[in-house]
Amino acid sequence: MLRMDSVSHSFITPTGQRMEVLSDVSISVEENEFFTVVGPSGCGKTTLLNIAVGLVEPAGGTVRHVTGASGGRPGAVGYITQDSNLLPWATVMENVMVPLEIRKVKRSERREQAAEWIRIVGLGGFEDHYPRQLSGGMQKRCAIARTMVYDPEIVFMDEPFGALDALTKTTMQKILLDLWQTRRKTIIFITHDLTEAIALSDRVGVMTGRPGTLKAVVPVPLGRPRDVYRITGAPGFESLRNELWSLLETDLDP
Amino acid sequence: MKLAGQHEVSTAVASGDVVPDARGRAGAGSRRLVVLTTQVVAVAVILGLWQLLSGRVIATFLISNPADVFKKLADLLQTSAMWQNISTTVQELVVGYALGVVGGALVGWALGAVRFAGSVFEPIINGVNGIPKIALAPVFLLWFGLGIWSKVAQASMVVFFVMFYNVYMGMRSVPKPLTDVVHVMGASRRYVVRKVIFPSLAVPIFAGLKAGVPFAMIGVIVGEFVAADKGVGYYVLEATQQYDAAGLFAGIVIMVVMVLIGLTIVNAFQRRVLRWQRD
Structure with missing residues (x-):
């Protein structure tokens, strides 16, 4: 579904020096897979995602989206970030209709489809609220509705729940997993929360500190469907978490 | 349209999702009243104090007093000469303001949109x-003559810079993550400009627009002070030269009222456009 071959990238710092952020990263994500990338902050995870969605041209390497046979509109890509990035001057309804407007969906269908997704993410009744009037969790629901409404094949998520409180975060994880299971999407998810990575993913890619490289890819053997509220008690969770920790800690600042 | 599996994820808005809504609306009304009364x-x-000090501590011909100013104002507004002054100043204001606002916004937009042009x-x-x-002011008088156009030029010049800096800085602070997200959805450049960049410039x-109103007034009055045969600024200067303090202050009151009317119009417009900012 997504193939990244020896992608590397560097920035020029304000002092004029070249800073290598990504070095030789190769990732292959299968159709309908939930793939998570964890790594220390500043390891280039966000840059990697920006390259994957096409916002940044990599300095080296290639990115290919292989359009799959199953679910989702071919070529359509979703992108959900830590800040929900809703249009502040648009209501929930208007925000969710944006991608439909871009795709020139008929006016009457736009409203209908948007309303359906607003209901699915549990925002029914808030159609005419502005983002400012919503809590962080509700903004996130709206961002998810806005992405799912145009049925992308791949959804990229950059620490989407990073700014939420623990309770809201777990609820959002459950919503996401339910959606992923029923809608069959390929999801590439970035986090620095190991519990979250294990609860959600099929495989976890561990990155090193700057310049970021992919150090290991660890499969998550836990069965599905998973109970995100009790995931820490699942058999095998502890040992997996320890394994991921030991991969990560060599790269953490003392 | 029925979507599969919706029952599984239709978790109602959970406990963490508190809506920040109209809190303490009842108290707001009475607080407003207290503020207004004060x-x-x-x-x-x-x-x-003005009325008391005038003639007792400070000579009346220097500061007049509120009662005289009010009476003078009432008299002036009966005369067609004063209405001609007002009409001239309003024309200068409106045309100067409009030219400055449009010019400043266009140049701000252009230099904000084209990075190279901006840095040059x-x-x-x-x-x-x-x-x-x-x-x-003397230069504009030389170029545009005694009539309204030297005042229009002066006002639009001042307003231009106010508007330019606001729009230029606005263009530079359009949130990039917002344009990125809409871009990834497949939006064209035109769509991004129309639906993201333009609305984010509204603030x-x-x-x-608001800062420009009093600035336009300054420009017009400066122009009228330098050379004019009509206008509220011209009237104020005349009154001063005749030691008519009441007339001077009456003229100033008229200027203030004009600025307040201008601001009221802009505010009404803003309330309509920036609905999303309100509670």
Whole structure:
């Protein structure tokens, strides 16, 4: 579904020096897979995602989206970030209709489809609220509705729940997993929360500190469907978490 | 349209999702009343002090007094000469303001949109802005003559810079993550401009529109002070030369009212456009 071959990238710092952020990263994500990338902050995870969605041209390497046979509109890509990035001057309804407007969906269908997704993410009744009037969790629901409404094949998520409180975060994880299971999407998810990575993913890619490289890819053997509220008690969770920790800690600042 | 599996994820809005809604709306009304009352009292005290000091501590011909000013104002508004002055000043204001606002917004937009043009011309504009604009009044008089156009030029010059800086800075602070997200959804450049960049400029544009109103008034009055045969500024100068303090202050009151009317119009417009900012 997504193939990244020896992608590397560097920035020029304000002092004029070249800073290598990504070095030789190769990732292959299968159709309908939930793939998570964890790594220390500043390891280039966000840059990697920006390259994957096409916002940044990599300095080296290639990115290919292989359009799959199953679910989702071919070529359509979703992108959900830590800040929900809703249009502040648009209501929930208007925000969710944006991608439909871009795709020139008929006016009457736009409203209908948007309303359906607003209901699915549990925002029914808030159609005419502005983002400012919503809590962080509700903004996130709206961002998810806005992405799912145009049925992308791949959804990229950059620490989407990073700014939420623990309770809201777990609820959002459950919503996401339910959606992923029923809608069959390929999801590439970035986090620095190991519990979250294990609860959600099929495989976890561990990155090193700057310049970021992919150090290991660890499969998550836990069965599905998973109970995100009790995931820490699942058999095998502890040992997996320890394994991921030991991969990560060599790269953490003392 | 029925979507599969929706029952599984239709978790109602959970406990963490608290809606920040109309809290303490009842208290807001009475607080407003208290503020308003205090304001009225404050203005009354100032006017009272003015009335008391005038003629007792400070000579009346220097500061007049509220009662005389009010009477003068009532008399002036009966005369067609004063209405002609007002009409002239309003024309100068409206045309000067409009030209300055449109010019400043267009140049701000262009230099904000084209990075290269911005880095070339911003320092030059900063330099021109460094000219004390009052010093240009004689130049405008020379170029545009005694009539309204020298005042229009003066006002639009001042408003131009106010608007330019607001829109230019606004263009530079359009949130990139917002344009990125819409871009990834497949939006065209035109769509991004129309639906993201333009709305995000609404706030700086209104800041410029508001700041521009009193600045336009300054420009017009400076122009009228330098040379004019009509206008409220011209009237004020005349009154001063005749030691008519009541007339002078009456003229100033008219100017203030004009600025307040202008601001009221901009505010009404803003409330409609920036609905999303309100509670």
